[in-house]
Amino acid sequence: xxxxxxxxxxxxxxLVGRGEKPYRxxxxxxxxxQRGATTFDQMSDLSLVLRTQLAQAFSINRxxxxxxxxxxxxxxxxxxxxxDDRYIESVLIPAEGRLTLCISSQVGCAMGCRFCxxxxxxxxxDLTATEIINQIWxxxxxxxxxxxxxxxxxxxxxxxxxxxxxxxKALGVITAEWGFNFSPRRVTVSTVGLVPQMHRLLSExxxxxxxSLTATTNELRNTLxxxxxxxxxxxxxxxxxxxxxxxxxxxTFAYTxxxxxxxxxxxxxxxxxxxxxxxxxxxxxxxxxxxxxxxLPTPRPQIDQFRQILLDKGIHATVRxxxxxxxxxxxGQLAALVAQP
Numbered sequence: 394x395x396x397x398x399x400x401x402x403x404x405x406x407x408l409v410g411r412g413e414k415p416y417r418x419x420x421x422x423x424x425x426x427q428r429g430a431t432t433f434d435q436m437s438d439l440s441l442v443l444r445t446q447l448a449q450a451f452s453i454n455r456x457x458x459x460x461x462x463x464x465x466x467x468x469x470x471x472x473x474x475x476x477d478d479r480y481i482e483s484v485l486i487p488a489e490g491r492l493t494l495c496i497s498s499q500v501g502c503a504m505g506c507r508f509c510x511x512x513x514x515x516x517x518x519d520l521t522a523t524e525i526i527n528q529i530w531x532x533x534x535x536x537x538x539x540x541x542x543x544x545x546x547x548x549x550x551x552x553x554x555x556x557x558x559x560x561x562k563a564l565g566v567i568t569a570e571w572g573f574n575f576s577p578r579r580v581t582v583s584t585v586g587l588v589p590q591m592h593r594l595l596s597e598x599x600x601x602x603x604x605s606l607t608a609t610t611n612e613l614r615n616t617l618x619x620x621x622x623x624x625x626x627x628x629x630x631x632x633x634x635x636x637x638x639x640x641x642x643x644x645t646f647a648y649t650x651x652x653x654x655x656x657x658x659x660x661x662x663x664x665x666x667x668x669x670x671x672x673x674x675x676x677x678x679x680x681x682x683x684x685x686x687x688x689l690p691t692p693r694p695q696i697d698q699f700r701q702i703l704l705d706k707g708i709h710a711t712v713r714x715x716x717x718x719x720x721x722x723x724x725g726q727l728a729a730l731v732a733q734p
Contacts, residue, residue: 396451397425397530398523400562401571407450413443422571425453429534456527461535471532475500475524479516481550483528485535488714492536493544496528498560499551504585505619508607508649510683511550520551522562529573545575548583548603554590564598577601583647585620588632595637603645603676604633608655609663617655626667633671643672643709650691650699651680661702668708675703675710 399407401422405415420438424430433439433447456473459480463469469485484495501514528549533542545567547553553560560582566572567580577599584591585605595602608614614621621629633644646668650656664675677700680690691699696712703710 394451395454395523396421396447397454397526397566398521399451400565401569411443411446417443419571421447422569426530426566426572427574429530431455454523454527456524456531458531469535471528473528473531475520479518481520481524481528483532483549485532491543492540493546494529494532494542495546495549496525497549497551498525498547498553498556502551503555504552506585506605506607507617508651508680508686508688510686513685514550517551519556519559522559522566525559525563526566529567542575544579544581546581546583546603548581552585552587553582554584554587554594557590557593561594561597564600568598568600581645585618586624586629587620588624588629591632591636599639601642601645602636603647604629605649606646606664607649607651609660609667613655617651630667630671633673638672643674645674645676647676647678647713649678649680650696652689652691654688656691656695656699658698658702661699665703665706665708673708675708677710677712679712679714 396404401418404418404421408417409415417439421436424436428435430436431453433444433451433453436444436447439447454476456475458471459474460472461469462472467487471483471485473481473483475481479500481497481500483497486493486495497520499517499519501517502509502511503517505512529542529545536542547560564580564582567575568577578601581601581603582594583603583605591602591604594600605618606614608617608621609626611621611625611627614626624632636644638644648655648664668675677696679693679696680688682688682690700710700712
């Protein structure tokens, strides 16, 4: 068993059963998540007897990095092979004093969003909590000792909230003092709009939530994002008005800009009406092409005009600058382009 699949409580119980003090669990887990230990022998403040017992009972599994591609802006995309020979991608994004890791939650994605390359990947399976955690572990190991990840976003392959239990277990390790020790304020979970899970997530954690919107009418959103047939705009936005958030938090709405599809001034005005009464931030995302797509990116002047309409109505709106596009590492481009078994 990979020791990273245990919770702290699990590990404490195992230790107590062998006559060890439960506080040893914190030591072991910090060696794993904060010092990046790959063997139990490296855990020098544990007795030789305990290190031997750990090695007999557990493994420290790793993801195999099949390929690392570096873009001109220093964005790095990792292609990881899983134990069953399936593949996922993660992206390391340096920008503006931050070092953000974009991680995957599934192999492929069943949501079928037409503007996302991951929707083309089959078959689909959930990642385990350990497979989610190991993406962070492996990316951190590529960095110099003095350099640390600052932010995490669940915006890679898959719909995070469709893999709720494993994502929640991973979030527990990510934000725990004995784990990766990220502040929840520096962790963002993205969703296409799975309403019940959105409420659960914000009831059970303090992480940030991003909702992919990308259309201002049900007719268009049904076409672009099939999930809209389950949770149409009226239901999704009504839920966003009642999400359990602190008064200082906002829901971020991601809006991928598609040329002559959803980027008109009328779309912008409809969006301001839809978001009325919601503590919202809109993140306008230039479309990043991928092989086989028929969509084109909206020209930057039109994106700026769209944004200005939102700003004029008092809606906080930003443009997410594309990173890693020349390495197919930008938003919407992750597809692990190898043969999935």
